[in-house]
Amino acid sequence: MDIFYASLIGISRTIAALPFEHPFEYIKTQVQANPHVDPYKFVINDIKSNGILKLYTGLIPNAIRNSFKQAYRFPMMVHFPRIFRTFIRNENAVQTLTGLSIAAIEGYIICPLERLKTWIMTSPKATIRQFFREKNLKHEAFRGIQPLLFKQTISWVTFLGCTSFFKEITKKYTHKEELLYSELLIIGAIVGVINTAAVMPLDFAKTQLQKYGEMEGKSTWGVLKKFIDNEKSNIGKIRIVCSGWQFRIVQYIIDACLTVSLLDRLDTHFKNRAKS
Template sequence: MADRQKEIPKALKFVFGGSAGMMATLFVQPLDLLKNRMQLSGVGTAKKEYTSSFQAFRGIIANEGVFALYNGLSAGLLRQATYTTTRLGVYQMLFDMASRDGHPPNFATKAAIGMAAGVCGAFVGTPAEVALIRMTSDGRLPAAERRNYKNVVDAMMRICREEGVLALWRGAIPTMGRAMVVNAAQLASYSQAKQVLASYDFFEEGIFLHFCASMISGLITTAASMPVDIAKTRIQNMKYVDGKPEYTGALDVLGKLVKNEGVFALWKGFTPYYCRLGPHTVLTFIFLEQLNATYKRYAA
């Protein structure tokens, strides 16, 4: 009876997932901004703005101030409240449904569950994602071309008013495609890495195990998802010139990117991407595991 009482309610799994993502974002928002700036480097200019992540980091602080690293924080938090809440909640529910007699599902099932959860989360979180991309990239533009959104609410209201409601879902297809790749890689690889590591006597259930599994998951996810992520970022940040969009779709972005900047540009900003995704993965799962453990420990 006590075990049933300590079972985490499904609704609370959604809350814990979103809360864990939001707490992690407070730490990694500067890295998210840096990642977006690196992916947009060279767009609309004759040459790359930054030659390295360190140069970008230093340039942002010198030109915009330290607090500029947290531009778009409100959008980042809303993204986690929508995207992460949905994807982790759906993943946990599907994971439990696919488990049999206390045994977790196999890797292929984990990957399929991760993809389904990612698509659901991406659709719900795309409006906040659009606002985040624009708010974090605004500082790189000349003063006359900046959008100057005050916060995520102002951004979404202005987008609706100036571009139409559907503009909030601009880039939804590549965003959902990215989410499929990210979640299949991140959620499945985290579960699998944790399961494999736990089979060794050296690892015991706790933060160190969660940290190691998260770092492995973050590395795999970064390598797999970067090309889709850069396409998503450029589409959501693009402007219309004489009524025509800069890109017609994700394939157009990737084609022009490879043609103009080379194949390796598909992984442009690998370091800040992993520096953002790796720690965010680590912190999200650590916070999530701790929230779950706290509930089970103190639930009546």
Template sequence: MPSNVDKKALPSYMMYVNGGLAGMMATCIVQPLDLVKTRMQISATTGEYKSSFDCLAKVFKSEGILAFYNGLSAGLMRQATYTTGRMGFYQVENEAYRNHFNAPPTLFSSMGMGILAGAVGAMIGNPAEVALIRMMSDNRLPPAERRNYKNVVDAFVRIVKDEGVTALWRGCTPTVGRAMVVNMVQLGSYSQFKGAFGPYFSGLGLHTSAAMMSGLLTTIASMPLDMAKTRIQQQKSGEYKGTMDVLMKVSKNEGIPALWKGFTPYLCRLGPHTVFSFIFLEQLTKAYKRIVLGDDSDSTI
């Protein structure tokens, strides 16, 4: 039987590097959609924005086009921590599974690995998540209440100075919970969709189609948890005690559909981000294998 033992393996550290780079590249493209999603979730109780397009128009009119990139430094930091951790850890798990069982992961194995990868990434990336939410929502606060962080480093320094180091992990529980759900669905389904679509597509077409389906499923499953995370990280008065408290209060006061408030911009943000992240990751991995390892085979994410 043919053996793959002779092939050089992708170094573990490159799995983390490629994962982080892919996430950062995708973030540069979808940052405006992330801002719209966050603004709509925060303003759900005030009805400030009628739709995603209304939010886009109002932000552009009152704050200018550069406002769509408020918090970009925090967004890139989040990808450099959260996505590096989750993508790298998942690839390491995936590679270990294939080497041990000499077969692609099953559906439940992929989901389990996605859960672990999400938890690891979320713990690492929570400080950047807090800074990102605050920076993107700052311009809608009254001038006297704005934090006016200069960049993500300034945000970290001032949060620790004014609120203590534990404030960087505010909302960590819902963040980890959301990340576990997101990665269970996103990473697990991507692997499965790649296997299912393999006989019909190849290369970029395969990666894009699998990522698009993965992005849709992930959006539906994670939206309520993302909304809870955003509300907790933005709050000042201790209005919410935790994730379940947010979900219960929002359902009671605003209706169950409010749990999916901002679904369109969230899908428009998470869908393309999923697609671009996986495409960039696949291409970065393929390029490293070809240039450094002399291996022209497709990646096995």
């Protein structure tokens, strides 16, 4: 029953946030697929040419991916730490192990939907049916799994580890056990910024491998090296591999703000139930 409750909370969170998050996911993916374009001009021209609904291209696979992801994420985020706390006392170590465990499981679960979503978003007039007609699912479903696994690992460890760290610091500073919603929102925003900085190059490599007209036979480092070698300045190298960071950071802040507060409420709820 607890697992079902946590899953329901996760799915509800997805339904509420997806209309706001998806346009940023679409723009970020397009900018990563075409890293030399001006992101702001691209958005304006894309909307002028195709209308506002173009921002919701790939909504179906993204909605399925996010709903499925949140359905199992919240139970794992709540219950994995409870398991690890039985033999580990350090909370940061508990959260790090939780992040590693979820990342290893999640990478293989969401990769096919990530591949489908990215391909549709970057393909001219593509449909889900067209993808299955053109692609051998057995060979194509897990394209980009390497950078995705790296990305998920870093993302989960930084998200859970940084969230735990900042919550402990805030509780120590404010001298209270339960934080206000406004304090959780601030923590969520800070974690979102850190998370974005940590995962952007890996997210860029994943998009290049999963997009329409994907790069053939390239590893994560091979993708990054191809673009880095073409740039003369260090700023140019960073700008390319972090393409779309402006839109990703908005996504992460929305996601982290909602997830941090919900996770805190769920954790408190299950702790109180365990005591009663």
